[in-house]
Amino acid sequence: MFDAQNKYLNYLTYAAQSKSLTEAVRTYQQRYQDNPPPGFDIWFEFATNRSVYVLDEFNQIYNDLLPFRAVPPAQLREQTWEIVSNPWNEISGITIRQGKASVQENVLPTHRWMLEGVVHIIDSFSQHLPDMDLAFNLNDESRIALTQEYRQELQNTALNNGFRGESSFSDWKDIPDEPTTDTVFENWSFSNTFHEWAAQTCPKDSAARKNTAPFSRSQLCVHCAADHSLGQFLANWSIAADPCHQPDLANLHGFYLSPAAFKATHQLRPVFSQSKAPGFNDILYPSAWNYMDKVVYAPTDASTPDRPAFPDLPFAEKAETMFWRGATSEGVSAGLGAWRGMTRQRVVHMANNLTGSQHDTVTLLLPDQRRPNSYTYTTIPGSSLKALGLQSDVHIVDGIARCGGRDCDEQANELGLVGPADFQSHWQYKYLIDLDGAGFSGRFLPFLQSRSLPFKAALFREWYDSRLIPWLHFVPIDLRLHGLWSTLAYFSGMHGMDAKGKPWDWKGHQREADLIAESGREWSRKVLRKEDMEVYFFRLLLEWGRLTDDKRDELGFVLSR
Incomplete structure (x- = not known):
């Protein structure tokens, strides 16, 4: 708890040091060695108008998108079209044109609420976005599992590509209406996925890659937990779910043991997901589940008519x-x-x-x-x-x-x-x-x-x-x-x-x-308010709009001199 308090104080400085647009731009340049995307000034005003506390710490976005900088923009657009055009993939699209977001027609009816919720989030800032198409994972399970070697190769290439200039975004072409049957995804539902998928995201000398023998579910692998533990207590949350030092996880979670819907690929594809297991390369975005109040904190007391009383009492009571x-x-x-x-x-x-x-x-x-x-x-x-x-x-x-x-x-x-x-x-x-x-x-x-x-x-x-x-x-x-x-x-x-x-x-x-x-x-x-979800998503889509633009090497927000 003492260490956590110190970590929190450091985070406060790192996450919220900018007090002006000028400071935010310079912080971005220092941390990511690049200019922010076009529209960054509009994003900053949008964020400050919503009294957002976190203005500088968006490393999740940077890390999620980094491998895609090694892929040409036209190829990213083509990959998006391909994966949303095959219904078997269980990935559906949202189109943004002239500042308006809409759900594509081929979405599964059972999941339409999810994409409509995503559109609802995007509507709060869509008028400031360039045209783009986005591919959203309809399943709960993660989709993109790159081998560690492939991911490192992509990242090395990506780090050599920088963003410059002040050009505006280009126009997008529409997704073809015809469905396709081509796919890069493999169906591993009902199968143990750990060694073929999670372990492959780890270094070759990791315990997960070297140990293919199954662990017994009834015996505790003490050394597997040692790297992130203090005795029995979990000390390092950042690596606590990392599969690389924990081959015993193969038999300790349903996602690895026998997932209900697991269609994944070892190839990099632009798939947006609500969550992901460590090692996977899905692009994270704020879930519509929370934004649309599917489950909500709403305590009640005896004064609430026609409802049982469920007050949120002080902790001691x-x-x-x-x-x-x-x-x-x-x-x-x-x-x-x-x-x-x-x-x-x-x-x-x-x-x-x-x-x-x-x-x-x-x-x-x-x-x-x-x-x-x-x-x-x-x-x-x-x-x-x-x-x-x-x-x-x-x-x-x-x-x-x-x-x-x-x-x-x-x-x-x-x-x-x-x-x-x-x-x-x-x-x-x-x-x-x-x-x-x-x-x-x-x-x-x-x-x-x-x-x-x-x-x-x-x-x-x-x-x-x-x-x-x-x-x-x-x-x-x-x-x-x-x-x-x-x-x-x-x-x-x-x-x-x-x-x-x-x-x-x-x-x-x-x-x-x-x-x-x-x-x-x-x-x-x-x-973690709805306003924070909007600000995160806005910044994510500005970054994605630049990545998928043919002129991306020329695109960047710079301060006027």
């Missing part, structure tokens, strides 16, 4: 419980038991079904009863966990989804099912665990906005990840979940008996939990 509700939507378990490795199912098992068997033991960092102000890792039977006073309410809702064969009944028997709960009921509880599914988490932003403390275990990363500091704005949890109980115990406290039968009571760190919950709440109101 909430139930001392870790809460989660969700579906088995992380991946498909088609009859071979893949569900046993999926993160969501493992959390439910850990919360409800731990036994006294050896494979269900739990190791906790506990106060050392012999030495004051000291802690020691202690292993106990899983069946003894609840006796320590740790409380959880973690369940699968309604029915088992994305299953086949015996896996349907086995999951229902093992995990148990409960009825749906009003989303606003979350605010009753102190600790809210967030688990991504097949892609990004739709509920994490509402969790941050609340007075509860979010725990987050996630493979996928989103446009805003660099804006949030773990252990300051939320509590990170390793995908292996081996530190979950120690993390909850640290904040919640415990009670028990020592070896001599003497009772002990550990009060935990409620003040720290409250501080993180409030810090995340306040910060999200500054940097």
Whole structure:
């Protein structure tokens, strides 16, 4: 937590140092060794009019787009046309012409709301954009997995290309109406994707590339977690989901075990996605799910007519419980038991079904009863966990989804099912665990906005990840979940008996939990608003408009002398 506070102070200086257009241009030039795109002055005015806090830190955009600078503009446009013209790809387009965005006609009906939501975001600034066509991933899963060698080659080429001059954008040609059947994408749905796709994005000497033997789901790979951990606790969120040092992740998330919809390519293609797994080269953009309030933080009290009361009480008045509700939507378990490795199912098992068997033991960092102000890792039977006073309410809702064969009944028997709960009921509880599914988490932003403390275990990363500091704005949890109980115990406290039968009571760190919950709440109101989504997307599309312009080497905003 101390390190997180220092990191936050450094981020404040890096993200928001510019106080004028002149300073913003010079900051851009210093960081990216190039001129900003045309329209940067309009973007800056747009951002400042919305009281945006983050004006200088857009490294995610720079890194996402860097490989595309090695591809000629005409080829980028042609690739966009090709991938949106084949319905099998499950990628649909948005066209921007003369300052107006529209959804192309070939979008799947079930996903039309998503692209209409994207258009709604773009409408707030579309009059300032050049003409362009954009290809949006309709699936949750990531799509573009370049080998590490290929990506490095592209980046080396890209860094030799600079942007100059003050020319205006060129015109675009329209996408042909005729559908195509050509595709560069391969269908790996229902297959283990780790070694063929995630591992290939890593260096040849990485553990992921060298170790092709499957890891057992029942044994903890301690050295796999060591690079990003402090004991059981997740210390480095930036690399916590990186597959390169963690070959055991092949069996610990549904995206790798058996994704429901995985159509990917090792070739660079301009695909915009709501989230992506580390190593993938999709272009991130703010999801319409959050912008369109598909899931919203909206606590209610007794004065709200015709609705049950779900107030967001002060942290100290909430139930001392870790809460989660969700579906088995992380991946498909088609009859071979893949569900046993999926993160969501493992959390439910850990919360409800731990036994006294050896494979269900739990190791906790506990106060050392012999030495004051000291802690020691202690292993106990899983069946003894609840006796320590740790409380959880973690369940699968309604029915088992994305299953086949015996896996349907086995999951229902093992995990148990409960009825749906009003989303606003979350605010009753102190600790809210967030688990991504097949892609990004739709509920994490509402969790941050609340007075509860979010725990987050996630493979996928989103446009805003660099804006949030773990252990300051939320509590990170390793995908292996081996530190979950120690993390909850640290904040919640415990009670028990020592070896001599003497009772002990550990009060935990409620003040720290409250501080993180409030810090995340306040910060999200500054940097994760709908206005921040608009500003991020506006800057992203100005950069993309330049990249796809035939005169891009001549395009750049420069200050008048």
